[in-house]
Amino acid sequence: MNTDDLRPAVLRALRRVAPEADPDALDPDVALREQLDIDSMDFLNFLIGIHRELGVEIPEADYPRLTTLDQILAYLGERRPAPAPGLAGG
Amino acid sequence: MAEFRMPSLGADMETGKLAQWLVKPGDRVARGDIVAVVETQKGAIDVEIFEGGVVQQILVPEGSEVPVGTPLALVDGAVPSASAPPVAAAPSLPGTPAPSAAASPAAVPAPAAPVPAAPRVRASPAARRLAAELAVDLATVRGTRLDGAVTLDDVRAAAAAKAPAPAPAPVPAAEDRAAAMRAAIAAAMSRSKREIPHYYLGTEIDLKRALDWLEAGNRKRPITERLLPAVLLLKAVALAVREVPETNGFWVDGAFRPSTPVHLGVAISLPHGGLVAPAIHDADGLSLDALMAALRDVVERARVGRLRSSEVTDPTITVTNLGEQGVGTVYGVIYPPQVALVGFGAVVERPWAVGGLLGVRPIVSATLSADHRASVGHRGARFLAAIDRLLQEPEKL
Amino acid sequence: MTATLPATVKLTYREAMRAAIREALQRDERVFLMGEDVGRYGGCFAVSQGLLAEFGPERVRDTPLSEDTFVGAGIGAALAGMRPIVEIMTVNFSLLALDQIMNNAATLLHMSGGQFNVPLVIRMTTGAGRQLAAQHSHSLEGWFAHIPGLKILVPATLEDARGMLWPALQDPDPVLIFENGRLYTLEGELPAEPPPVDIAHAAVRRPGDDLTLITYGGTLGTALAAADRLAAEGIDAEVIDLRVLRPLDDATVLASVARTHRAVIVDEGWRSGGLSAEVSARIMEGAFYDLDAPVARVCSAEVPMPYPYHLEQAALPQPDTVAAAARALIGAAHG
Numbered sequence: 001m002n003t004d005d006l007r008p009a010v011l012r013a014l015r016r017v018a019p020e021a022d023p024d025a026l027d028p029d030v031a032l033r034e035q036l037d038i039d040s041m042d043f044l045n046f047l048i049g050i051h052r053e054l055g056v057e058i059p060e061a062d063y064p065r066l067t068t069l070d071q072i073l074a075y076l077g078e079r080r081p082a083p084a085p086g087l088a089g090g
Numbered sequence: 091m092a093e094f095r096m097p098s099l100g101a102d103m104e105t106g107k108l109a110q111w112l113v114k115p116g117d118r119v120a121r122g123d124i125v126a127v128v129e130t131q132k133g134a135i136d137v138e139i140f141e142g143g144v145v146q147q148i149l150v151p152e153g154s155e156v157p158v159g160t161p162l163a164l165v166d167g168a169v170p171s172a173s174a175p176p177v178a179a180a181p182s183l184p185g186t187p188a189p190s191a192a193a194s195p196a197a198v199p200a201p202a203a204p205v206p207a208a209p210r211v212r213a214s215p216a217a218r219r220l221a222a223e224l225a226v227d228l229a230t231v232r233g234t235r236l237d238g239a240v241t242l243d244d245v246r247a248a249a250a251a252k253a254p255a256p257a258p259a260p261v262p263a264a265e266d267r268a269a270a271m272r273a274a275i276a277a278a279m280s281r282s283k284r285e286i287p288h289y290y291l292g293t294e295i296d297l298k299r300a301l302d303w304l305e306a307g308n309r310k311r312p313i314t315e316r317l318l319p320a321v322l323l324l325k326a327v328a329l330a331v332r333e334v335p336e337t338n339g340f341w342v343d344g345a346f347r348p349s350t351p352v353h354l355g356v357a358i359s360l361p362h363g364g365l366v367a368p369a370i371h372d373a374d375g376l377s378l379d380a381l382m383a384a385l386r387d388v389v390e391r392a393r394v395g396r397l398r399s400s401e402v403t404d405p406t407i408t409v410t411n412l413g414e415q416g417v418g419t420v421y422g423v424i425y426p427p428q429v430a431l432v433g434f435g436a437v438v439e440r441p442w443a444v445g446g447l448l449g450v451r452p453i454v455s456a457t458l459s460a461d462h463r464a465s466v467g468h469r470g471a472r473f474l475a476a477i478d479r480l481l482q483e484p485e486k487l
Numbered sequence: 488m489t490a491t492l493p494a495t496v497k498l499t500y501r502e503a504m505r506a507a508i509r510e511a512l513q514r515d516e517r518v519f520l521m522g523e524d525v526g527r528y529g530g531c532f533a534v535s536q537g538l539l540a541e542f543g544p545e546r547v548r549d550t551p552l553s554e555d556t557f558v559g560a561g562i563g564a565a566l567a568g569m570r571p572i573v574e575i576m577t578v579n580f581s582l583l584a585l586d587q588i589m590n591n592a593a594t595l596l597h598m599s600g601g602q603f604n605v606p607l608v609i610r611m612t613t614g615a616g617r618q619l620a621a622q623h624s625h626s627l628e629g630w631f632a633h634i635p636g637l638k639i640l641v642p643a644t645l646e647d648a649r650g651m652l653w654p655a656l657q658d659p660d661p662v663l664i665f666e667n668g669r670l671y672t673l674e675g676e677l678p679a680e681p682p683p684v685d686i687a688h689a690a691v692r693r694p695g696d697d698l699t700l701i702t703y704g705g706t707l708g709t710a711l712a713a714a715d716r717l718a719a720e721g722i723d724a725e726v727i728d729l730r731v732l733r734p735l736d737d738a739t740v741l742a743s744v745a746r747t748h749r750a751v752i753v754d755e756g757w758r759s760g761g762l763s764a765e766v767s768a769r770i771m772e773g774a775f776y777d778l779d780a781p782v783a784r785v786c787s788a789e790v791p792m793p794y795p796y797h798l799e800q801a802a803l804p805q806p807d808t809v810a811a812a813a814r815a816l817i818g819a820a821h822g
Contacts, residue, residue, distance in 0.1 A: 017393075019393075039359075040319075040414060041318060041320070041385065041386060041389045044318060045390070051313050052314075057312075057313070058313055060316060214748075214778055214779040214780060215775050216778055217779060218776075235780065237818075239780075241780070241818070242779045
């Protein structure tokens with residue numbers, strides 16, 4: 001699945017809670033909270049930022065699946081609203 | 091002028107060895123402050139002073155053994171109290187332009203600035219002469235020689251530092267801010283450990299009911315309105331304070347000044363090892379949603395250095411939550427002139443006996459660091475018990 | 488006649504001393520050299536090699552092994568109008584002549600009410616570092632510098648080895664020249680026509696701003712080597728060669744310390760009651776308010792000089808120990 005279009009939105013949300021973070025230096029396979037030393041409040045705000053950017057609902061029960069950048073992108077790829085279907089027929 | 095004398099720390103004590111001075115000439119001391127450590131046959135004892143004032147002169151150097159009753163220092167009690175720490179302050183004015191976060195901890199009252207006085211400053215002859223020429227007070231210059239002596243370069247640096255007239259400080263670089271904050275933390279924490287006779291109590295609290303309740307509630311809420319577990323802990327502390335008011339307020343001038351409002355200081359770590367603990371005002375009266383909003387607001391502003399001055403001067407008790415880092419138990423250092431600090435560790439699943447059965451429960455360690463001058467362990471224990479009890483009924487928080 | 492002379496000549500400290508003696512013998516017929524083995528043997532350290540053949544036994548005289556006697560004879564010859572150069576093999580043997588040096592040479596002008604000068608020059612080898620053990624390795628020039636009536640010279644360079652003897656011989660009163668034995672093999676270039684040198688002033692051998700290394704004789708090289716190391720660390724050391732231990736040139740030392748504010752004295756002599764103590768005291772007397780750090784000293788260990796090479800080296804001031812003392816003076820200001 002192509003998540004390229006999701007990445008800028010996620011990084012924008014991340015930058016709001018961790019302004020000093022260098023997105024290029026992030027390891028996509030290591031937990032963000034470990035890499036960036038952000039706490040639960042920051043993380044919640046980060047998810048809220050994603051929600052606002054992409055309109056994705058993220059239940060609290062899914063938080064454990066959202067630890068690394070790659071996990072988050074994959075999750076969002078599954079959950080983002082499907083594009084509006086084209087009108088068929090008349 | 092009063093003499094501070096070697097006290098009798100036991101009927102059989104004839105002499106005491108002055109092991110360490112915790113004050114220096116120019117320091118303001120309050121009755122009951124620990125001003126020196128005295129070694130007796132029974133070990134080292136922190137010695138309190140029974141008359142407040144400004145230390146004028148140290149008469150007995152560290153390491154000296156002197157008979158009981160020997161004058162150790164001269165204290166001038168007549169000096170008006172100019173540098174008393176603030177008492178619980180006026181409510182904050184929302185929207186007041188904020189100083190930077192870096193400046194904030196400095197608002198924690200620092201030990202009285204040294205008054206140039208008594209013991210001769212160790213300075214090189216050349217530094218002494220240059221200081222006289224440049225009108226630099228040697229007592230204010232930090233010596234950088236290996237033996238601590240003030241050198242020519244030190245005097246030049248001090249002269250350069252004082253040269254510009256008090257102008258608006260330039261926006262400091264991040265490193266300067268971090269260094270300034272570190273210095274402020276160092277001053278406050280040193281003072282705390284120097285002055286506050288801490289006692290520590292700890293308990294483990296079963297959070298199952300609280301977290302179940304929170305999870306159920308969050309499930310119904312959009313992500314923007316969800317609550318963090320920390321909010322429950324903060325609210326429980328704020329309410330427990332009402333029951334044990336000895337934990338809420340300031341120790342000022344040798345006396346405890348309780349505070350009626352509960353301004354909950356929240357320890358927030360910042361990049362580069364920074365730390366601030368701004369107040370959430372009147373936290374005991376806030377709904378959980380309001381408390382969550384206040385917490386989010388203050389954390390975000392702390393991160394970007396937009397705290398309000400009232401927030402950094404007002405806390406009447408502080409909560410620190412280091413559980414985020416997975417730590418089990420916090421043994422906190424009280425922010426002077428506050429008298430208590432509550433620490434929470436990580437929420438961990440533990441085997442837990444309930445009603446005769448063993449279950450797995452989410453457990454958090456709660457500790458109280460309290461100023462023994464303001465409260466006794468019995469009351470502190472009651473305070474922790476109240477937090478526990480309040481967390482068992484989350485719906486009432 | 489040659490049209491041009493070479494601008495410089497390459498020679499050793501030993502050869503520079505020999506050239507100085509030869510020049511003196513040539514310029515003034517009152518000058519003669521005497522001492523143990525200075526003639527046929529050419530001098531214990533080969534300084535006077537060839538001079539006997541060149542000037543004959545009247546002017547290059549071998550003496551018995553009796554320092555008291557031949558130093559006394561030198562004093563007598565000086566009183567009688569000669570300009571003797573007396574060589575004492577090593578500084579320890581001067582102790583045998585101490586009464587002549589201290590009670591006669593140094594005092595006769597005073598005792599005679601100003602009637603009799605003693606225009607005598609005594610040369611001797613001093614210092615350690617050549618495995619000559621405890622009885623032949625002293626640095627007693629500081630001792631002699633204690634005595635009013637004497638002038639004490641310590642040539643540490645080729646120029647001074649070449650140039651100090653002649654003005655010493657012109658001095659109407661006794662002059663002692665201490666040649667550190669390690670320096671005899673020092674090699675370098677001198678102008679073919681060496682310029683005259685004075686015997687009154689200290690010399691700044693290396694200018695610097697951060698501290699002053701004060702030394703003389705055999706440890707000048709030590710101090711310069713230390714200064715090189717310090718320079719590599721960003722510490723700019725000035726090096727002063729005292730040259731004349733009595734009378735001490737306070738002005739040069741004090742002017743330097745007033746500028747650098749820090750002083751390390753490097754002295755191959757022992758520390759207690761030594762020349763380094765005298766220099767330190769003068770700095771305290773004359774430059775106290777200019778000091779930004781206590782005066783430091785690097786001296787030889789206070790032991791009879793060991794014979795084994797490694798112990799002897801350990802007992803002597805070394806570039807490392809001098810640099811360490813300098814760093815300690817600079818202290819935290821330079822990290």
